[in-house]
Amino acid sequence: MTTRRPPRLALAVLDRWLPDSSPLAGDLTEEFERGRSRRWFWWQVLAALGIAAFRRSDEIRPLRLVDLQPVDAQERSRRRLLRFEPVPLTGTGLPGIGGLGVVALALLVTLLAPVLWFALVASMLAGIALGVVIIAWHRRRAG
Amino acid sequence: MGRQLLTDFELMILLAALRLGDEAYGVQIARQIEEIGGRRVLLGAAYAALDRLEANGLVSSTIGNPTSERGGRARRYFRVTPRGLRAVRHTRDALVALWQGVPQLEERSP
Numbered sequence: 001m002t003t004r005r006p007p008r009l010a011l012a013v014l015d016r017w018l019p020d021s022s023p024l025a026g027d028l029t030e031e032f033e034r035g036r037s038r039r040w041f042w043w044q045v046l047a048a049l050g051i052a053a054f055r056r057s058d059e060i061r062p063l064r065l066v067d068l069q070p071v072d073a074q075e076r077s078r079r080r081l082l083r084f085e086p087v088p089l090t091g092t093g094l095p096g097i098g099g100l101g102v103v104a105l106a107l108l109v110t111l112l113a114p115v116l117w118f119a120l121v122a123s124m125l126a127g128i129a130l131g132v133v134i135i136a137w138h139r140r141r142a143g
Numbered sequence: 144m145g146r147q148l149l150t151d152f153e154l155m156i157l158l159a160a161l162r163l164g165d166e167a168y169g170v171q172i173a174r175q176i177e178e179i180g181g182r183r184v185l186l187g188a189a190y191a192a193l194d195r196l197e198a199n200g201l202v203s204s205t206i207g208n209p210t211s212e213r214g215g216r217a218r219r220y221f222r223v224t225p226r227g228l229r230a231v232r233h234t235r236d237a238l239v240a241l242w243q244g245v246p247q248l249e250e251r252s253p
Contacts, residue, residue: 006214023206024190026216027169033212048187055191072198 006032010045017049024048147201147230148237155180156192157231160202160221168207168218169193193221201227 006029014021014028032041109116149157159175160167172193173184196202207218223231242248 011214021190022216023169023219024186026209026213026218027186029214029216030212031170044186047185048190051185051187051191 004033007038007041010042014045014048018052021048147233149230149234153192153196154231154234155182156189156196157201157223157227160223167221196227200224201230
C-alpha cells in the first residue's frame with residue numbers, strides 16, 4: 001500500500017506562518033490521506049492563513065453578554081506588549097531586502113555604475129521641482 | 144444578566160463536540176457540521192472559533208499522541224466545559240423563545 005504525501009510546500013508555509021498550527025496540519029494530512037485533493041489541501045492552508053491574518057490572535061473578544069473576561073487576558077496582553085517585529089539584517093529574506101542588502105547594492109552601484117547616483121539625484125531634484133510647480137499652480141488657481 | 148449567547152457557528156461547533164464526546168477533534172468536528180448540519184467548514188475557521196471558545200472558557204483542549212497517518216502530528220481533542228454547556232442551553236432557550244409567536248414559522252410546508 002502506498003501512502004500519499006501531502007504537499008510539503010503547503011505544510012512548510014503553514015508551519016512558517018502559523019506557528020501553533022500543528023494540530024491543523026495533522027488534520028489536513030489525515031484528510032489528504034483519506035483522498036482529499038492537493039487543491040483542497042492548498043485551499044485549506046491559504047484560507048487558514050487568510051483567517052489568521054484578519055484575526056488578531058491576541059484579540060479579547062468576549063461573547064455577547066459575557067460578564068467575565070477570558071482567564072488568560074492579562075497574560076495575552078503582556079505577551080502583546082513584549083512582541084516585536086524582527087528586522088532582517090542579512091538581506092537574504094525573500095519578503096524584502098534587508099539592511100546589508102541595501103549596503104551591498106549601494107556599493108555595487110558605486111563601483112560598477114556611479115553615473116546612476118547622478119541619475120538618482122537628478123530624479124529627486126526633478127521630483128522636488130515638479131512638486132513645487134504643482135503646489136504653485138494649485139495656489140494660483142485657488143487665489 | 145451574564146448569560147452567554149453563541150453565534151450560529153459557535154453553537155454548531157459546540158453541538159458537534161458534544162455529539163462526538165471523546166473523539167472531538169478538528170476534522171471530526173468539521174465533518175459532523177458538514178454531514179449533519181449541512182454547512183461547509185474551513186478547518187482554519189473551525190480552529191479559530193475553537194481557540195476563541197477556549198479563551199472564553201467554553202471548551203478545553205488536550206493534545207493526544209502523534210500518529211503516522213497525520214505525519215507525526217498529534218490530535219488536539221476538545222471537550223465542552225460546564226460553562227460551555229450552559230451557553231448552549233441559554234442559546235437554545237433564546238432561540239426557542241424568539242421562534243415562538245412568529246406566524247410565518249408556524250405553518251408547515253407540505
